[in-house]
Amino acid sequence: MTRKPPAIIFVPGIRPKPPADLHAAQLRRCLTAGVLQAQGSPEAAESLAAALRLVGWSLGFYGEHGDISVDLAGIERLLAGQDSVAADSQEALSLARRITGALYAISDRFPVLTDIFATRRMETRVEEMHRYFFDRDGKATAARLMVADALQVAWDNGQKVLLIGHSFGSVIAYDTLWELGRLQGNPGKVDLYVTMGSPLTMNYIRKRLKGAHRPLEERYPVNINRWVNLAALGEVTALDRKLSACFAEMVRLGLTSSIDDNMTLVNQFHGPDGLNVHKCYGYFASPVVGQLLSEWSDRVSAVDNL
Numbered sequence: 001m002t003r004k005p006p007a008i009i010f011v012p013g014i015r016p017k018p019p020a021d022l023h024a025a026q027l028r029r030c031l032t033a034g035v036l037q038a039q040g041s042p043e044a045a046e047s048l049a050a051a052l053r054l055v056g057w058s059l060g061f062y063g064e065h066g067d068i069s070v071d072l073a074g075i076e077r078l079l080a081g082q083d084s085v086a087a088d089s090q091e092a093l094s095l096a097r098r099i100t101g102a103l104y105a106i107s108d109r110f111p112v113l114t115d116i117f118a119t120r121r122m123e124t125r126v127e128e129m130h131r132y133f134f135d136r137d138g139k140a141t142a143a144r145l146m147v148a149d150a151l152q153v154a155w156d157n158g159q160k161v162l163l164i165g166h167s168f169g170s171v172i173a174y175d176t177l178w179e180l181g182r183l184q185g186n187p188g189k190v191d192l193y194v195t196m197g198s199p200l201t202m203n204y205i206r207k208r209l210k211g212a213h214r215p216l217e218e219r220y221p222v223n224i225n226r227w228v229n230l231a232a233l234g235e236v237t238a239l240d241r242k243l244s245a246c247f248a249e250m251v252r253l254g255l256t257s258s259i260d261d262n263m264t265l266v267n268q269f270h271g272p273d274g275l276n277v278h279k280c281y282g283y284f285a286s287p288v289v290g291q292l293l294s295e296w297s298d299r300v301s302a303v304d305n306l
Contacts, residue, residue, distance in 0.1 A: 006162060006191075006300050007154035008051045008293070011147055012058065012280060013167025013197075014128045018068035020056030026068065026075055028052055030281045033079050034290030048293050055150050057143035057172065061132075071281065074271045078285050088268045092234030092277050100236050129168070129199075133208045140172075147176040155188040160300045162192045162293070166280045167237060170198040171205055177221040178210040186223070192296050193227045196283045200229075201241035220250045227259040228292060232267035232277040262288060 010027065017023055028049040035045035059065060077083070091097075132140045154161045165173035173193070180186040199205050206212060211219045227250075229243040244251075244259040251259055269275070269282030276282070283289055 004157050004159045005047065006051055006297060007053060007157070007159040008048065008162045008164065009147075009150050009154065010052060010054045010164045011166070011169035011173045012054065012056075013169045014125070014132075015058070016062045016064050016066040017056065017058040018066050018071075020054050020059075022068050023056070024052060024054040026071070026281065027054065027284050029079060030075065030284035031290070031293070033285045034287055035294055036290070037285075037287035038290035038294055040290060040294045044294055044297065045290075048297060051297075053150060053154075055146050055169075057146045060142050060146075061139045070272060071279075074269055074276075074279070075281050078269050078281060083268050083270065085266050085268065088275055089233055089266050091275050092232065092266065094234075097234045097236070097277075129205070132168070132171070143172050144176040144179065147173055148180055151176070151180070151188060151190070152186075160191045160304075161189070162194065162296055163190045164194045164196065165198065166196040166283065167278065168199060170195040170200055171209070174200060174221065175210040177223050181222040182211060182214075182218060189223045189225055191225050191300065193224045194289075194292065195227070195229045195243065196280065196289075197231060197235050197237050197278045198229060198243065199237050200243055201246055206246065216249065217253070220247070220253070220255050222255055224250075224256045226257050229259065229261045230265050230283060230288065230292075231261070231263045232265045232283065232286075233263075234277045235263075235267070237278055265289075 010024075012023070018026075031052060032045040032049045035048055036042070040048075132143075135141055151161060151163070163173055163177075165171070177190065177193075180188065200209075211221075227243070227247075242261040242263070244261050247259055250256050265283070265286050265288045267277040267279065267282035267286065269277075269279035269285075271279065
């Protein structure tokens, strides 16, 4: 019996995104570059890029597309590899960025101080998170249904699934998995869950996740075989915290085999405002991601060939 190729499902973060086909095409280019940087073969890079499917939930949530043209110059610069890893690492760890990260962490730990420390960017993020968690218009539910549908298609096809959630997309993906496993009793499993620049480290977020107020034995998803969290140097959204610590009970309860953090990745995307260590393109083009995806694909293929 011929095995189906694995499925890589990507859930983007908040803010309007470009049309899904355009967005996915650029991400495939970045993924290919990351695999090649990790010494993967051109054939492996092409196969992994072809496996990528993007869940374009933002159009239904915001009612508009984002403009991909603002990112194109940065993508070309990223793929050309013209920037020094050492220089970008130094900038990512600059004093100004560390101060911004500290403000995010203080606001998360002491919400009463948010009005004092919050920048306009922080306020906008909080407003968008409120909209998702309150779900007054049902658009958050619709976003999770899109993720669930993508997962179900892969499971119905007999494909092994690697699920990637970037930024707030990791929250949507997590909530979807909890609902599928805990509420619906769906037997499908995600072989590898990869989070990138995830705010799941935030107290504010974790208190509002699906299952957060259930008894311990019902609190977490049951359908993640393995979880790898990636947070780039200087990544303020992740608050410089480890998800392996935040969700340690999942491993202790036997709900996942492991949760591993990589917090040394260098995101080299340069946008209109300079270095942007949070951008999804920079994550995908990283050799860290390239190696992670290549090793997963090789392992899945080896198991299937037994």
